[in-house]
Amino acid sequence: MKRIALGIQYDGAPWHGWQTQANGDTVQDALETALEKFTLARIKTTCAGRTDAGVHAIEQVVHFDTTLARDAYSWVRGVNTFLPASIAVRWAVEIPLDASDPDNGFHARFSAVARRYHYVLYNHPVRSPVLAGKVGWFHRPLALEAMREAAQLLLGQHDFSAFRASGCQAKSPVKLMHQADIAQKGDIFVFTLRANAFLHHMVRNIVGSLIYVGNGSQNPAWFGEVLAAGNRKLAAPTFMPDGLYLAKIDYPEKWILPQEPYTLPWI
8 A cells, every 4th residue: 555645736716625525516526536537446535724615726735545556757647637727736756654553654634734825915996807716806005014013913823713714623723823924016915824724714814804904994903902802703704715825735854745836926
């Protein structure tokens, strides 16, 4: 038995999120169908982090076990043959299984030490049909420095209940935020958050509240008060999924996974 890790990139707009559903319209369903066509066997995948409908991935990481012997190039080319244009395998790595201690092996989700998300926002009075589905949109001017000041309050370990969806299944709302940056290039703002893990809708809820600060509805101190209060009702509504990208999954160096610098034109 071999364990294979794949780096997956996808446009989330055509799909109903990552996790398999009865209707089959998810990224996981499409990937597992492609794997079955390539291997002629049913294969169940495990991902690093589930994404919602409309959310994209620059790098999603999955693993699965198989008895099939193929080199990395064959996994990439073979599986991509059966995938739609909106999903692609970028890399494949075979990771040895420890027969004496199988629970100590690589796991796409539990071996990850951090996850990075980008939220890409188009800030212009008029929406862009060219960017539709790829970026979020807000029509009023935003103050970059005010949002940056508020974002710095996220750093460190906090209870993020104020930015947690009601249906979140995480065992604990306490997470460690390593990075909270905001960059601007013309009409494009890019919010970058890196943490050990994220709650359901956490990034979109944070971005929505930062926009409240950026448009002058609230100040940075308010953002800190919302975070400290841990009350979801005090924060802004969940922002649209269009501009959200799962960007990178970090693992310990011992797994020797590819470190490709994935970028998008507006990041």
